[in-house]
Amino acid sequence: MERVQRFVARRVEDPYLAADLTADVFLAAVDASAGYREQLGTPVGWLYGIARNVVAGERRRKARELRANQRVSGRRLLTADDVGRLEERIDAEASARQLIAAMGELPEGERAALELVAVDGLSPQEAAQVLGIRVTAFRVRLHRARGRLRSQSLQLVSTPEEAIS
Template sequence: MAQLEAFYRRHVEDMTRFVGRRFDDPHTVADVVADVFLAVVDSGDAYRSAARDERAWLYGVARHVVSAEYRRKHRADVLNSRVAGRRLLGADDIARVEDRIAAENAGRTAIEAMSELPPRQRAVLELVAVDQLTVAEAGRALGMSSVTARVTLHRARARLREAAGPPPDGATPAAGAPAASTDLSRSTA
């Protein structure tokens, strides 16, 4: 139990940021983060037997949980899904989650810029540029080799540069452009 608590404390902020870039409702963010850690408990044996990197494995689990939530929201009536089975958050809890969501606005902007990329390219670029995993970690999280992840990342960056077009000579980034930590074309591999 102590190991699970330590694991949770090590990764809860990263998971809240990861989910906060994908959903803007504090209740949904709190629920999905909780679901990520429930999925971790349920699939703990898979982690040990696969001998994977803890961080890459966790982001892989989180991506699956987020995808499941998107599918659930698509099928469910929006009003019922917001009321049914949710623990009500207190004002302090909502304020804390809203602050985290607001802090991820630049990340959501970056994800919107990637929406035209093919899913594999978008997934690798997102994990490397936004979530700051290494290319090898992103590859492991997505079930691909590090070489395949590196090539996929290169192609994604090239497509984004092509879509953005050449910058005017001497131009500086426009207001609202992604910050250095979410600069999708120059993140470290």
């Protein structure tokens, strides 16, 4: 065991890592013991081969870690506020998708009335003119559209608390 430990310790700088890797060598040897064949070499040579592979695996892992660190170095990490803003944006996007789907289920006239006011920013008078109807009729369509959306949004939420918020 000491020979394998020295072999590993000469190849890594951290003594704690050397101890961990030495343990990994013996675990790998136990796992692979059924595959050992005397005619291919001595047990010591076989064990050193396992140690070499374990050390090489650790070097590859370190190299991958270094490359990953280099990719993110110089980039600002996300703060709790950033994560909070991202979560808010994701929630808003989900709500927007639900609203768009609900608007798609409205009758054509009601959907057009709602889009002209809410999306295009027209006044009720301007929107009524675009649709070629009286302002009073437009306001009725808009009221109905908003009512249908409100009732659909209550069906989309699962608890009364969500409907209030």
